[in-house]
Amino acid sequence: MEFLASDALRGRGSGTPDELVAATYVASQLRQYGIVPAGDNGTYIQRGVILQQKLATPPQLRFAVPGGGGQPIIWTYGVQMLTVQLSRRKFQGPLRRIDTENSGHAQASFKGAVVVIFGSDDNKIQSAVGAAMEGGCAAVLAPASARRLKHWDERARELPVLAPTIEGGETAALVGEGNMFAIRPEAIEDLSGVPDGTIVEFDATLAPPETSYTWNAVGMLPGRDPALRKSPILLTAHLDHLGIGKAVEGDNIYNGADDDASGTTAVLELARALGSGPRPRRTVIFALFGSEETGGLGSTWFEAHPPVALKTIAANLEFEMIGRPDPKYMRDKLWLTGWDRSNLGPMLAAHGARLVPDRRPEEQFFTRSDNYVLAKKGVVAQTVSSFGLHADYHRPSDDLAHIDFRHMTIAIGSLIGPLDWLANSDFRPAWKPGQQP
């Protein structure tokens, strides 16, 4: 952990050579623990190919104002609007307005609509954006915040980029779906006379995709039971972090000690412990992912190129931010996201794991980590964490000085026995009815 979170690794930026060094280091540790390679071509390294698509020209939103031979209203990127998030280069839908000052948005359906939000209260606007997105809108157009207006020109100079995909076209599971635009307040007023149902169109031209790479480290402890070894357990964490960034108090290295050198260390420690005893009955796969911070790209690549068929995996535990205790809990406890969704957490706890239910459901941590990529494919996949929303999250101060090694040691130690039990047990974890995402 000291090496992973050191300044030497420059914050393990997603898809950077520093991430590759981290993956190569993890691989060398796995080899020392008797874990065999399960990456590309007999190595531990699995290289993922990422495609990034930029728009070729400033895109436009077009409102086909009905009747009277009127001219359409056209908004151009950088003039009347900016993109906040773009997952499609093309969409169209009927305009639907939300007036946050008056009617609100109770019980409305937004499926396929282009939702325009009127109002000036940022909180009300945010809640309307959330309702529109959850309601399955095609796009949401909201008044730009004061902060966005302040940085408008510098943003306008850069053309929008579509959410990255892996080669093969799959969008990373942690990348937000949806199209969102920030609109200049004076432009949004031009729509006041435009009726609901007016067709809004967006059709952008893409530049040729840019290719880049990310690196996972993958190893395997082959099981000894002829039947059980075909239903492996998968232990994962992400080895990348934010790299070098904006300096805070003179420090520009985002060390990511808690996020997620701590989880990577947990997986390595479990590899060391499980690799040192007699071989377990089940196969255990250890996978440390790159490019989680840019939307779960490494795990998406892994899920598209798994070393074993995904449906055979009996369980996946992801380790995310276990380097500090969560003050909301008793010391040295870890919580498991989606506790009520499966029987995995309770069974591990019954065998001594210091695991408790996730008491921050409002944070939706279950859907915010690499486990979700696999859970969406049916694997019983959950995340172990003790992240207590500390102020060093995604800041250069998430460093070794802030790690509680006593907590980490006890927490990881409490999992060795239960995971050893699971690796030798016929028990196969299952989702509870209706709880698989």
Ligand SMILES: [Zn+2]
């Ligand atoms: Zn993380």
